[in-house]
Amino acid sequence: MLVPAIHFPGTCQQAINRYKEALNAQVINIAYERDAPSDSNMHANGTPDHVMHAELIIAGTRLNMCDVNDDVTNGNMHLYNIFMDSIDEVRTAYEQLTVGGKIHKKIGPQFWTSMYCDIEDAYGVRWQIMTKE
Structure with missing residues (x-):
């Protein structure tokens, strides 16, 4: 499944609120950095109110969005998320798409x-590729 994604510089919650009003967006799931396990390194930047996902x-x-x-x-x-x-x-996707590309987070x-x-x-296209579960 291919899912478009948008990264925000700390304004994701504001965008969600605006999209709910302007576009009748339905929020299916939202998790904040404070919700991540303590050993996940998601707390390193001291931004507990940032939207993690x-x-x-x-x-x-x-x-x-995040x-x-x-x-x-x-x-x-x-960017695009592929499940x-x-x-x-x-x-396989990682091995083939990193040829001539850039790694933001190792597999x-x-x-x-x-x-x-x-x-x-x-080609400059950013991908987050993961298993479905």
Whole structure:
């Protein structure tokens, strides 16, 4: 499943509130950095009120959103999430898409999924690839 995503520089909650009013967005799930396990390294930046992950439905389409501590500006905030059936599929995509690309987060398990990576391919497209569970 391919899901578009938007990264925000600390303004994700404000965007969610605006999209709920302006676009009748439905919030399916929202988790804040304070909700992450203490050993997850999600607390390192001292931003407990940042949105770690949000899922919205806008006009029948799923959209993922979160705050990041990377240098995001208007124009480079968009990326795609791909949810794959197996760890092997995630590994294959990682191995092929990192050729000539850039690794933002090395492949490995995370507390929310068995395998995850965050990469930018050789064409400048950013992908977060993970298993479905």
